[in-house]
Amino acid sequence: MENSEKSLVARMHQVQLAxxxxxxxxxxxVLETETDLSRGRLLRLYKEVRGISPPKGMLPFxxxxxxxxGPNIHSSLFYGIYETLTQEQGCKRIDAFxxxxxxxxxxxxxxxxxxxxxxNRAWTLLRFFESGLLELAxxxxxxxxxxxxxxxxxxxxxxxxxxxPSRAGKTSKAxxxxxxxxxxxxxxxxMQHAQPVANGDTPAAEPVELxxxxxxxxxx
Amino acid sequence: MNIEELxxxxxxxxLTYLLLAQRLLKEDYAAAQFRLKLTDDMAKxxxxxxxxxxxxxxxxxxxxxxxxxxxxxxxxxxxGEKRDSAMMQTHASLLMSRAAAANA
Numbered sequence: 364m365e366n367s368e369k370s371l372v373a374r375m376h377q378v379q380l381a382x383x384x385x386x387x388x389x390x391x392x393v394l395e396t397e398t399d400l401s402r403g404r405l406l407r408l409y410k411e412v413r414g415i416s417p418p419k420g421m422l423p424f425x426x427x428x429x430x431x432x433g434p435n436i437h438s439s440l441f442y443g444i445y446e447t448l449t450q451e452q453g454c455k456r457i458d459a460f461x462x463x464x465x466x467x468x469x470x471x472x473x474x475x476x477x478x479x480x481x482x483n484r485a486w487t488l489l490r491f492f493e494s495g496l497l498e499l500a501x502x503x504x505x506x507x508x509x510x511x512x513x514x515x516x517x518x519x520x521x522x523x524x525x526x527x528p529s530r531a532g533k534t535s536k537a538x539x540x541x542x543x544x545x546x547x548x549x550x551x552x553x554m555q556h557a558q559p560v561a562n563g564d565t566p567a568a569e570p571v572e573l574x575x576x577x578x579x580x581x582x583x
Numbered sequence: 584m585n586i587e588e589l590x591x592x593x594x595x596x597x598l599t600y601l602l603l604a605q606r607l608l609k610e611d612y613a614a615a616q617f618r619l620k621l622t623d624d625m626a627k628x629x630x631x632x633x634x635x636x637x638x639x640x641x642x643x644x645x646x647x648x649x650x651x652x653x654x655x656x657x658x659x660x661x662x663g664e665k666r667d668s669a670m671m672q673t674h675a676s677l678l679m680s681r682a683a684a685a686n687a
Contacts, residue, residue: 436670436673436674439677440673440677443677443680443681444617444680447680447681448617452613452616454613458613459613462613462614465614466614470672470673470676471673474669474670474673475669476669476670504660505657505660505661506654507678507681508677508681524670524673524674
């Protein structure tokens with residue numbers, strides 16, 4: 364008796380978690396990994412919450428994206444919050460993930476800038492940390508901690524804010540203004556990539572996710 | 584402004600802080616703990632206090648809370664950033680989330 368009640372509560376918790384994740388923009392892969400609900404149930408849940416079918420296709424899989432200028436700062440902010448919640452406050456992994464992502468979004472909204480780090484990216488980031496591909500390195504100038512490839516020598520590391528690359532001055536606002544005038548239907552992640560390309564650097568991230576970010580773009 | 588007024592303001596600020604802290608903790612405990620940079624013990628205690636106890640705590644000539652940055656250089660780095668004010672806020676937030684970890 365008690366057992367079945369418990370599992371009902373557990374089930375409710377799982378559904379609630381899935382709904383929270385869907386609202387924040389989670390793709391099906393994230394939901395399948397993080398909840399024990401069936402694929403069919405998740406699909407239905409997704410349609411109910413969002414009113415559309417979940418997008419298909421692979422999740423981003425490159426660590427390099429997290430090392431590019433804007434994404435690095437956003438990722439570092441998010442992961443710093445996540446780490447505090449889990450390590451200092453004993454929050455459970457996935458709860459901490461959702462809370463940290465909300466806190467991250469909050470800050471970005473306050474700053475009037477775009478949430479460069481989408482939820483699925485944030486989740487991939489978490490997995491990269493868990494598999495030891497990424498680490499936090501301390502900036503020798505501001506003592507903030509920033510996302511880095513694991514095992515990179517970081518004795519003299521200076522972060523992207525303390526020593527921004529020359530192209531980094533263009534704010535997201537300036538960019539979106541430019542967009543408005545050109546009328547381009549650009550998207551969050553695209554804008555980040557637009558910079559290195561324009562400077563002749565190699566575009567750092569994979570193209571897989573790009574067309575799917577549109578939902579989060581929030582054009583008015 | 585005379586000293587009485589200043590003292591009153593300090594006490595008002597203390598009480599406002601305590602009341603807000605309680606509200607935040609009741610709303611979302613973990614997120615509030617992060618925002619307030621409180622240990623678990625302190626967060627639980629604050630949450631349990633009555634308004635009367637809170638105002639007794641607030642009645643002092645000193646601030647109950649202090650700046651969470653210990654390092655003046657760090658603050659200088661944040662306010663000295665010329666490029667992008669949005670990034671400055673993000674930077675501040677990033678450094679503060681770390682300050683929480685350092686003090687806990």
